[in-house]
Amino acid sequence: MTCSDFLKELTDYLDDSMDAQTRAELEDHLQWCHNCYVVCNTTKMTIEIYRDSHLYELPDDLRGRLRTAIMSKCKGHDGSCT
Amino acid sequence: MGTIQPRVAEPAGDELALVHAAKAGDISAFEQLVRRYDRNVFRIAQHITQNREDAEDVVQDAFLKAYQNLANFQEQSKFYTWLVRIAVNEALMRLRRRRPERMVSLDEDIKTEEDSMPREVADWAPNPEQLYSQGELKDILGKTIQGLPPSFRTVFVLRDVEGLSTEETADALDLSIPAVKSRLLRARLQLRERLSKYFKNRTGGDGKK
Numbered sequence: 375m376t377c378s379d380f381l382k383e384l385t386d387y388l389d390d391s392m393d394a395q396t397r398a399e400l401e402d403h404l405q406w407c408h409n410c411y412v413v414c415n416t417t418k419m420t421i422e423i424y425r426d427s428h429l430y431e432l433p434d435d436l437r438g439r440l441r442t443a444i445m446s447k448c449k450g451h452d453g454s455c456t
Numbered sequence: 457m458g459t460i461q462p463r464v465a466e467p468a469g470d471e472l473a474l475v476h477a478a479k480a481g482d483i484s485a486f487e488q489l490v491r492r493y494d495r496n497v498f499r500i501a502q503h504i505t506q507n508r509e510d511a512e513d514v515v516q517d518a519f520l521k522a523y524q525n526l527a528n529f530q531e532q533s534k535f536y537t538w539l540v541r542i543a544v545n546e547a548l549m550r551l552r553r554r555r556p557e558r559m560v561s562l563d564e565d566i567k568t569e570e571d572s573m574p575r576e577v578a579d580w581a582p583n584p585e586q587l588y589s590q591g592e593l594k595d596i597l598g599k600t601i602q603g604l605p606p607s608f609r610t611v612f613v614l615r616d617v618e619g620l621s622t623e624e625t626a627d628a629l630d631l632s633i634p635a636v637k638s639r640l641l642r643a644r645l646q647l648r649e650r651l652s653k654y655f656k657n658r659t660g661g662d663g664k665k
Contacts, residue, residue, distance in 0.1 A: 389622070390459035413577060413648070416579065416652060417645065423585075424612075425619075427593065427597050428594075430502035437498075440494065441490055444494075444520060445483070448486060451520070451523065
């Protein structure tokens with residue numbers, strides 16, 4: 375397996391959506407290829423840091439205002455859903 | 457090396473009951489659906505539009521459109537996936553209005569060899585959160601994702617931030633599964649590359665295992 379082959383499979387590897395044999399081949403590659411190990415590890419950290427970052431959280435006051443506006447528009451809508 | 461664990465739980469069992477009640481005209485049932493998903497819709501909208509005002513408008517318009525079109529929701533997908541599809545379309549429309557000079561499309565598939573080829577291969581400091589304050593970190597993450605093409609950051613936010621499956625993401629964006637996977641790989645690698653400039657280990661050593 376080349377580094378380029380490894381890279382193509384990286385997303386499926388991180389998402390654990392591959393068969394056991396392919397997974398074993400990728401893990402074998404990781405044992406000796408330092409660059410792929412770093413790329414794999416830091417890609418995983420990239421995903422985790424965004425997932426856990428609370429980036430663009432909706433503040434409570436804005437949340438309340440938006441919900442009031444949404445429900446007011448829905449009530450103003452002619453009848454229930456069409 | 458471990459895999460990524462999705463963070464989004466399955467929808468509560470009462471979701472379909474709320475949808476049915478809302479369809480029958482129970483507006484408080486719809487309000488419960490708004491409460492359940494407004495944070496998610498706002499996050500998705502802000503990621504795509506990169507503009508707070510637009511994101512607020514998207515949240516309002518997406519829920520109103522969902523309410524007006526509830527009768528057309530065939531329940532073949534989760535309500536949330538259907539809502540995300542509406543929100544993404546609204547967000548992309550706002551983005552196009554703001555950037556008329558640039559073609560903004562989910563079909564955008566920028567293919568260059570170098571965008572996927574890792575150049576930065578230094579390992580990161582054990583915990584990037586310790587290098588920066590929470591505010592600084594959010595600033596870095598925001599600026600970094602802003603630099604990605606809209607089609608890449610949309611796939612990334614649905615899959616990796618909101619935790620939709622590949623199939624749900626493909627369904628919400630009307631893309632094929634290979635297209636979702638291809639954009640996701642490149643989004644992840646480009647973000648990794650850019651974040652490495654901030655997070656790479658500067659404490660010495662060659663970082664080898």
